[in-house]
Amino acid sequence: MGRIGILGGTFNPPHLGHLLLAQEAHAALGLDEVRFVPAGAPPHKAVSEDPGAERRLHMVRLAVRGDDRFEVSDLEVVRPGPSYTLATLQAIDAQAPQDELYLIVGGDMAEALPGWQRPEEILEVARLAVAERGDRRERVEAALAGLGGARRVSFLDMPRVDISSREVRRRVAEGLPIRYLVPAAVADYVAAEGLYRARERVAGEAGGA
Numbered sequence: 001m002g003r004i005g006i007l008g009g010t011f012n013p014p015h016l017g018h019l020l021l022a023q024e025a026h027a028a029l030g031l032d033e034v035r036f037v038p039a040g041a042p043p044h045k046a047v048s049e050d051p052g053a054e055r056r057l058h059m060v061r062l063a064v065r066g067d068d069r070f071e072v073s074d075l076e077v078v079r080p081g082p083s084y085t086l087a088t089l090q091a092i093d094a095q096a097p098q099d100e101l102y103l104i105v106g107g108d109m110a111e112a113l114p115g116w117q118r119p120e121e122i123l124e125v126a127r128l129a130v131a132e133r134g135d136r137r138e139r140v141e142a143a144l145a146g147l148g149g150a151r152r153v154s155f156l157d158m159p160r161v162d163i164s165s166r167e168v169r170r171r172v173a174e175g176l177p178i179r180y181l182v183p184a185a186v187a188d189y190v191a192a193e194g195l196y197r198a199r200e201r202v203a204g205e206a207g208g209a
Contacts, residue, residue, distance in 0.1 A: 002099045005034040006092065006126065008085065010047050011056050013190060014063040015182045017163040024158040025104045025129055026069050034104070036060050037073045043082035049169055051195045053077045062185040086118050089125040101125060107132030111143040123149030131156045172196035
């Protein structure tokens, strides 16, 4: 029996905050593995400035390469239709029902869990591991209090890192460096593929070539 952390998201692009969250969950919960699951088609909103699910999947693989604590699943990318969390957890559970699953989320996502598709079933399949500290924990606990399985929630302390994928994309569009915000291999891939660059800059460079 293994203890498996599931970390989903669009990872557009994956950054050091994602890796830090995975590391802290791995250590605090005694996990055998943290499995990154890039979303194929998020059910509630389109992915901003999406370079495509396959490219996002590739960037996550680059981000975790060489760290044997982390694995990457293409489950949601290859599965047609919206990427619902419950369906993903059920598929992972069916592959290895002896494993104990932990769904790793931030405080904002945990607060919103009651509005997800069949949240109580999510808490039946996996424990919830919430990266949050201080007063926000009380808000999360209050939001989840009415759900069956609300006791299957753990909280993680982690250093505060103010990095977001949106900020990384903005910096690329403005021609600013992103190294030390994302793994070096991801920064190199973004540059090589010309991802997230402002259309005006791309058009201008093409015109001057």
